[in-house]
Amino acid sequence: MLTLSELRCEYAVDPLGIDVVWPRLSWIATAEGRGQLQTAYQVLAATSRTGLECDEPDLWDSGKIVSAANLVTYAGKALTGELGVWWRVRAWDGEDRPGPYSAPAYFEMGLLAPEDWDAAWIGFPGAWSGKAMYFRRDFKIEKPVRRARIYMAGLGYAELRVNGHKANERVLDPPQTDYSKRVLYSTDAVETLLRRGNNTLGVICGNGWFGSARLLLQMHIDYTDGSRETIVTETFWPQPWLVFPGPLVENSIYDGETYDARLENSRWDDPDAKPPAGLVASCADSPGGKLEAAALEPIQVVETRRAVRISTPAPGVYVFDMGQNMSGWSRLRVRGTAGCRVLLRFAESIYPDGTVNQENLRSAKAADTYILRGEGEESWEPRFTYHGFRYVQVEGYPGVPTEDDVVARIVRSAVAQAGSFASSNELFNRIDRMVRWTEASNLHGVPTDCPQRDERMGWL
Numbered sequence: 001m002l003t004l005s006e007l008r009c010e011y012a013v014d015p016l017g018i019d020v021v022w023p024r025l026s027w028i029a030t031a032e033g034r035g036q037l038q039t040a041y042q043v044l045a046a047t048s049r050t051g052l053e054c055d056e057p058d059l060w061d062s063g064k065i066v067s068a069a070n071l072v073t074y075a076g077k078a079l080t081g082e083l084g085v086w087w088r089v090r091a092w093d094g095e096d097r098p099g100p101y102s103a104p105a106y107f108e109m110g111l112l113a114p115e116d117w118d119a120a121w122i123g124f125p126g127a128w129s130g131k132a133m134y135f136r137r138d139f140k141i142e143k144p145v146r147r148a149r150i151y152m153a154g155l156g157y158a159e160l161r162v163n164g165h166k167a168n169e170r171v172l173d174p175p176q177t178d179y180s181k182r183v184l185y186s187t188d189a190v191e192t193l194l195r196r197g198n199n200t201l202g203v204i205c206g207n208g209w210f211g212s213a214r215l216l217l218q219m220h221i222d223y224t225d226g227s228r229e230t231i232v233t234e235t236f237w238p239q240p241w242l243v244f245p246g247p248l249v250e251n252s253i254y255d256g257e258t259y260d261a262r263l264e265n266s267r268w269d270d271p272d273a274k275p276p277a278g279l280v281a282s283c284a285d286s287p288g289g290k291l292e293a294a295a296l297e298p299i300q301v302v303e304t305r306r307a308v309r310i311s312t313p314a315p316g317v318y319v320f321d322m323g324q325n326m327s328g329w330s331r332l333r334v335r336g337t338a339g340c341r342v343l344l345r346f347a348e349s350i351y352p353d354g355t356v357n358q359e360n361l362r363s364a365k366a367a368d369t370y371i372l373r374g375e376g377e378e379s380w381e382p383r384f385t386y387h388g389f390r391y392v393q394v395e396g397y398p399g400v401p402t403e404d405d406v407v408a409r410i411v412r413s414a415v416a417q418a419g420s421f422a423s424s425n426e427l428f429n430r431i432d433r434m435v436r437w438t439e440a441s442n443l444h445g446v447p448t449d450c451p452q453r454d455e456r457m458g459w460l
Contacts, residue, residue, distance in 0.1 A: 001098075002029045002038055002091045007105035009087075010295060017110030017151060017187025019293040021079055026071040027089055027102060040066045040092040044101070045076050045085055052086040052104055059085060064092070081112040082149070082220070110187055110293045111151055111218070117291065119232035123205075123214035123284035124243045132248035132384065133213040134268060135203040136275050137241045139231055144224040145191050150201075152217040153185040155287060156208015157384045160217075162193040163200055164270045170298040171411060172386065175445025176209045176458070179287035184294040185216070194221070195271075201231070202269030206251045206384025214284040215241075216291075235283050244268075244278030251384040254364035254454045256346075259380055261373035262338055296413065299444055301328070303410040306403045307392075313354030320392040320406050327388050327441040327451035328411035329368065331381040336398030338374030343367060343396050344406070346389035348452060356393040364454040372398075386411050388441060388452025413443045 006028040009015055029038050042064050044057040051058055060076020079085065085108070090101045111117055124133060150167070152160055153174055160167040167188050174184040205213035219231040233241055246268065250258035267273035308323035320330075325348055334342055346366040347356035358366060366387045370380050394406055421432045442448045446458040 001032050002036065002093045003032075003099055004029055004089055004091055004102040007087075007089065007102055009105065009107035012295075014106045015295075016108045016149070016189060017185070017293050018107060018295060019110045019112055020295070021112065023074050023079075023107065024071055025074055025087065025089070029070060029091055031093065036093045038068050038070065038091045039094055039096065040064050041069070041072070041089055042091075043072065043087060043089045045074065045087040047084065047086070049086045049104055049106075052088060060087075079109050081109055081116050084108045108187075110185075111291070114291070117216075117218060118230060119216050119218040120234050121214050121216050121284040121286050122233045122235060122241055122243075122281040123212060124279065125212070125282055125284065128245045130207070130250045130252070131245045132207075132251055133205045133243050134246045134276075134278075135201075135205065135215055135241055135243050135281060136269060136278070137201045137231065137239070138271065138275065139199050139201070139239065141194055141196055141199055141221070145194050145221055146224045147222040148189070148191040148194055148219065150188045150190055150217060150219045151185050152188070152203070152215075153183050153291065154203055154205045154215045154217075155179060155183070155213065156210035157206045158215065159204045159383055160188060161202035161204070161269050162190050163195065164202075164267075165193055167193060168298075169300050171301060171383070172208070172299040172444060174294055175296060175299060175413075177289065177445075179210060179289050181289045183287055183289040183291050185291055186294050186298075190219075198271040200269050200271040204246070204248070204383065206248070207253075208384060209253065210287065212284075214287075215281075233281070235281060241281040242275055242278040243281040244276050248383065251382075252365075253385055253456070254366070256366060256368040256385050256387070257382040258369040258371070259382075260371040261378060261380070262371060264373060296445065297415050298413070299411065300414040301409045301411055302414055304331070305408040305410065307406070307408075310401070310403065311354050316395065316397075317355065318394040318397060318401055319350065319354055319356060320394065320403075322390055322392070322408045325388065325390045325437065325441065326408060326410050327444070328386055328409045329382045330392050331379065331407050331409050332370055333377065333379050333405045334370070334372060334397065334401075335377050336372045336374065338372055340372040340374070340398050341396050342370045342372070342394065342398075344369075345393040345395070346387035346452075347391050347393070348389060350391055356391050361453045364452070366452065381409060386444065386451065388450060411444075412440050413445060415443065
């Protein structure tokens, strides 16, 4: 008898916002004994979990299909935009014994056609050179919410916040594309972040690979009484989107970030606080590309590492050796007076005197600057840049930093390791580790050629 698990839709676990109208479903079969194989399967799909578990598959009942395939294309009723689908599967073994149905899995359709988008691109054409843009939209909720979805593309990179909380674990989002041909949007379930009364959407947009920040967002709130409210990026009164600069005063893929904590307004996206002084966001030109769901693993912080050694090659200069070339950034922890500037410089190698060697970076500055607000312990890490590095050189730090004050944050597409290699030959093992680190450090949406210098193109 076969037991089925690890159900996937389009190779993802319970994905939201897919736009493949005939998605592929897959599973893994486990046998009770040796020598068994799948000889047939049956897939059930329904619009509700209750209907699925009560054997009322109103979307698809494949019946018994004689096949050893464990990757099949959905073949039920046509799927419409935003439809949620519950599905499960069972299989027959080599002795024609049916196994139990798998645990239910879920997937949800996104916005499938251009006419499904009511939102318009917004920004601030006057811009603030190099600075990130902070967008805010206030709204009220007066009745119970059943479901809420946000569909968003923020260029070059964007961070979504709801009522003062980051709405997901993604960073450097959306992944890079040729924006004139294709723009990726992401889907977030945010009903648990909403509340009765005042609510606030906040989005921080950085330059990324695009340059002039702009935002496209559409939110659907479905209430328990069957009604729906839609909130979109637009420039119309009486509820416009506001845009203003903030503490992220410089951001560049190659050069790094400058963050002035003295400019922070911790309540800029707090629904109980008055919005900061800002401007009404303006209409912005579309980047031109087709909107498509981001059907790939998101870029995330996948690991945090401490330095293996800290050296002091010059007075007030501290070099943190993270022990491994990687891609990402550092998280800084510091106490000091307001206006104190801490500089973090990133490199893959060091000079004989122990200071970082950035010659191979060419024109990329690969440096982050944090300016203290001077209020107790402060913690900061970048949002819209990343570096390829092993060494972090810290300058201007007030006091002597410890291994907990500057840590490495490894950032890449959150792909799972699919296999492993080990042998009795340590050279082969080292080559394997080198290849895996190289590929992982070059995976940020697209596979790139390098994560450190002024290039990082998708040559692969």
